[in-house]
Amino acid sequence: MVTNLLLAMTPLLLVTACASPPPAIAVRNVWARATSPGQTNGAVYATIVNSGGADRLTGAASERARSAMLHSSPTENGVAKMRMLAEVAIPAEATVALSPGATHIMLDGLSGPLIAGEKVAVTLRFAKSGPRSVTAIVTAPGAR
């Protein structure tokens, strides 16, 4: 009886497993901290909300910087470090926060300081969802 039920359910389970839904990505709360004069690096933070299937954040770009990279900030022996990431997993039905002291988008080679109140165009590239253009609000140092 139990065996028959399992056999009857097997095709249904296989179909469900194969039909993985497309990702449904929303990028919210994008911001960067103001930088001091002469500082050539900045960081962009955001909240990535995925209400669909799994995706991957594979890169970023901004006209305000020579390059934008995905970084993590692991703490090793009490020292905060930064490490380049090839990609950031965006699991299905999950919210991924890019936040200070954790995963962030590093802007390298800024064309000038990030000024509080400035809006910075940033493009996030997702493996499945493609490029997403968002606007980062620059906040004053210490505001967050």
Ligand SMILES: [Cu+2]
């Ligand atoms: Cu960094």
